[in-house]
Amino acid sequence: MSKTINIGIAGLGTVGCGVISNLSRNKENLKEKYDLEYNILGVSASNKTKKRSVSIEGFSWYDNPLDLAKNKDIDLIIELIGGEKGIAFDLAIETIKNKKGFITANKALISTNGKILSEISSKNNVFFGYEAAVAGGIPIIKTLKSGLFLDKINDIFGILNGTSNFILSRMNSANKNFDEALIEAQELGYAEANPSFDINGMDAAHKLSIISALSFGEFPSLENTNVTGIEKIQTIDHKYAKELGYKIKLVGKSSLINGKISKEISPMLVDEDSSLGTVEGVSNVVCINTDYNGTLILEGEGAGEGPTSASVLSDIIDFSQGTKSHLFGKSFDDLTNSVNNIEISNRCYYLRTFLVDQKGSMAKFTSILEKNGISIDQVIQRGDVHLKDEKNSTPVIMLTHPVDTDSINSAFLELINTDLISLNPIFLPVLKDN
Ligand SMILES: NC(=O)c1ccc[n+]([C@@H]2O[C@H](COP(=O)([O-])OP(=O)(O)OC[C@H]3O[C@@H](n4cnc5c(N)ncnc54)[C@H](OP(=O)(O)O)[C@@H]3O)[C@@H](O)[C@H]2O)c1
Numbered sequence: 001m002s003k004t005i006n007i008g009i010a011g012l013g014t015v016g017c018g019v020i021s022n023l024s025r026n027k028e029n030l031k032e033k034y035d036l037e038y039n040i041l042g043v044s045a046s047n048k049t050k051k052r053s054v055s056i057e058g059f060s061w062y063d064n065p066l067d068l069a070k071n072k073d074i075d076l077i078i079e080l081i082g083g084e085k086g087i088a089f090d091l092a093i094e095t096i097k098n099k100k101g102f103i104t105a106n107k108a109l110i111s112t113n114g115k116i117l118s119e120i121s122s123k124n125n126v127f128f129g130y131e132a133a134v135a136g137g138i139p140i141i142k143t144l145k146s147g148l149f150l151d152k153i154n155d156i157f158g159i160l161n162g163t164s165n166f167i168l169s170r171m172n173s174a175n176k177n178f179d180e181a182l183i184e185a186q187e188l189g190y191a192e193a194n195p196s197f198d199i200n201g202m203d204a205a206h207k208l209s210i211i212s213a214l215s216f217g218e219f220p221s222l223e224n225t226n227v228t229g230i231e232k233i234q235t236i237d238h239k240y241a242k243e244l245g246y247k248i249k250l251v252g253k254s255s256l257i258n259g260k261i262s263k264e265i266s267p268m269l270v271d272e273d274s275s276l277g278t279v280e281g282v283s284n285v286v287c288i289n290t291d292y293n294g295t296l297i298l299e300g301e302g303a304g305e306g307p308t309s310a311s312v313l314s315d316i317i318d319f320s321q322g323t324k325s326h327l328f329g330k331s332f333d334d335l336t337n338s339v340n341n342i343e344i345s346n347r348c349y350y351l352r353t354f355l356v357d358q359k360g361s362m363a364k365f366t367s368i369l370e371k372n373g374i375s376i377d378q379v380i381q382r383g384d385v386h387l388k389d390e391k392n393s394t395p396v397i398m399l400t401h402p403v404d405t406d407s408i409n410s411a412f413l414e415l416i417n418t419d420l421i422s423l424n425p426i427f428l429p430v431l432k433d434n
Contacts, residue, residue, distance in 0.1 A: 002035040003320050008068030010091055011080030012045040014189075015105050015132070017053045018305030019078060019312045024054075026313065036320045042068045045081075069094040076101040076127075076319055078312060084108035092117060096124050103315045105132035105308055111206035114213060114220035118327040118335065127324055129315030134207045135160060135284040137307025138300040139314065144214035144288075145329045152291040153215040157253035157431075160207040162282035162302035163191045163198035164230050164250040168267075169280045172238040172247060178231070190282050190303070200229035201265040204252045208263055211286065212254035213328045213335070216261050220328070221338035225263040232426050233267055237352055240380055240397040241269055246350070247277045251431055262344060268431040269350045275299070276431070346402040347432070348377065353415070353425035354393035357383075361420050365396070368418070372411035375401045393422040399430070 009016055023030075023038060030036040044062040062068050065087060069077050077095040079102065081088050088109050095102040102121075104110070110117065110130050121128040131141045135158075159165050163185055170181040182199070185191040197203040205227045209220040230250050241248050246269035254263045270276040275297050279285045284302030289295045301307035328335055355361050362381070369376065380397040408427050416424050 002031060002037050004037040004039065005075045005316070005320050006039050006041045006073055007076050007078060007316075008042045008044075008062070008065075008071065008074040009040060009078045009080065010044045010062075010065035010068060010087075011078075011082070012043060012050075012052055012054075012056065013080065014305050015308045015312070016043075016045070016078075016080040018309035019080065020054045020056070022306075022309040022313055023316075030317070034317050034320060036317065038316070041074050042071060044068055065091050066094050069098050069100060074100060076103065076316070078316075079104040079106060079109075080312075082106055082108070084112040089113055093120065096120050096126050096128070099124055099126055101127035101129070101319045103129040103132075103312055103319070105130070105312060107133040107203070107206040107210060109133075111209045111220045111222065114210070114328065115335075118219065118332050121327055122332045125324070127319045128327055129312075129318060130210075131315050132308045132311035134210050135286055135298075136162065136300065136302040136304065137310050138284060138286060138298045138302070139311070140211060140286050140298055141214065142314070143296070143298065144211060145325050151293050153256070154289045154291065155253060155255035156211055156215045156286065156288050157251060157255075158286035159249055159276055159279050159284050160204040160252045160286070160302070161198055161201075161250060162284055162304075163195060164201075164204070165279065165284070165302070166190050166282045167199075168230060168233065168238070168248055168250065171233070171235050172242070173280070175235060177235050178233065199231055201227040201250065202229075204250060204265045205263075208252035208254055208265060212261060212263055213338075215254065215288070216256055217328070217330045217334065218261065218336050218338045223338060226266065226344075227264075228266040230267050232424075234352075236385070236395055237350075237426070237428075240352065240395070241350065242272070243380065244269070244350070244378065244397075244399060245272055246270060246430070247272045248428065249276050249279070251276065253431075257343070257345070260343075261338060264344065266429060268429045270431045344405050344429075346404050348402055348430040349374075349400045349408060350428040350430060351396075351398040351400060351425060352428075353396050354391075354422040355381075355396045356391045356393050356420055356422070362396070364418070365415075365420050368414050368420075369398075369400075369411055372414065373407040374403050374411055377401050389422050391419075391422045 044065040
């Protein structure tokens with residue numbers, strides 16, 4: 001016998017309209033494959049008269065999304081508004097209190113309020129799905145909640161933000177500068193009008209905190225997470241990284257080291273032929289390194305209407321089948337507060353600086369590195385490019401031998417206080433085994 005679920009949708013933007021259109025496209029499929037029928041009993045957004053990519057004429061309009069959660073006939077609320085607090089949070093709480101199912105694509109909401117949401121959803125024993133919140137159409141949440149829990153995860157890492165990956169890919173392949181690549185991303189609808197969270201690493205940090213929680217049994221947390229964005233990367237960095245056999249990617253990595261969790265978002269150099277190096281454009285990839293199952297790699301479209309709405313639909317199917325699981329894989333009482341460890345093992349770094357074009361400057365520069373315990377593996381120095389500033393500086397690129405982060409930080413501070421360089425140098429970690 002088929003099951004009919006009554007749905008309320010809050011938020012009718014890219015994802016909200018995508019869900020309505022994907023549901024309609026799959027109406028017959030859902031019935032045939034899952035015995036599932038649905039009614040959309042209400043929708044809500046900011047502006048009732050706004051032109052949308054789907055018709056909402058047949059649906060009841062709610063000015064206030066919270067009234068959707070109060071409607072006794074609605075079984076499931078789908079929140080596609082966004083934002084870590086405000087209406088998205090209030091709607092989650094109101095829905096759970098009314099013992100309805102809740103689905104969201106909102107990583108900021110889950111990352112920021114994971115503890116309280118885990119507590120009240122388990123207390124009220126309701127369905128809470130958020131597959132669409134991380135890595136678009138890649139089923140990473142279900143994968144981490146599945147039997148993988150029986151294995152020990154050592155680290156989880158990947159490319160978690162499609163917009164920044166698109167920008168870095170275009171800088172590399174089309175020789176665009178950062179601003180040009182960002183404008184292209186905006187024109188193609190890949191970046192928000194305000195893309196700061198994509199560029200400064202915060203969006204990826206929210207997602208990393210969620211998959212880290214699922215991997216290591218903690219509440220999501222951004223505390224003590226090193227977050228560096230892609231703003232300082234220049235086109236020449238891609239050129240020199242390529243010469244050295246690497247690509248530059250914004251990588252999120254969470255590792256379990258001696259019982260503590262180390263989380264980091266940073267542009268890193270990855271081998272150009274590796275699982276991360278070959279992921280271009282808006283795609284995402286997540287690698288899960290386990291004790292017995294080896295390394296699992298999941299790759300796919302990281303954002304956009306199609307993949308994101310597909311993940312929402314997969315949560316709707318789970319809801320209709322009565323599949324319930326703890327929000328972060330373990331019961332509320334078994335989750336721990338994040339015990340972060342920002343200590344990072346020694347590793348190699350890519351260093352790019354613009355060195356003043358003067359006799360002896362290279363010797364002074366390398367002696368600062370040496371004094372700080374940094375030894376150099378490879379150097380590229382070309383006199384053919386000059387910064388158009390009063391110092392007439394030329395780029396110097398180095399690959400270091402493995403070194404600790406304290407040495408890198410102290411060398412950085414010393415270098416920016418000399419007159420040897422133009423612009424602050426950048427140090428990018430080199431990711432091994434990717
Ligand atoms: N876009 C993606 O590719 C993608 C991928 C994964 C996850 N997500 C997540 O999915 C969520 C939605 O993203 P989106 O790209 O679809 O955003 P969007 O296009 O900006 O749509 C947001 C929707 O929320 C509505 N809204 C704003 N404030 C509201 C309020 N107070 N009450 C009711 N409705 C309100 C807006 O109404 P109006 O339309 O009337 O202005 C709009 O329909 C976010 O959490 C985002 O992080 C997005």
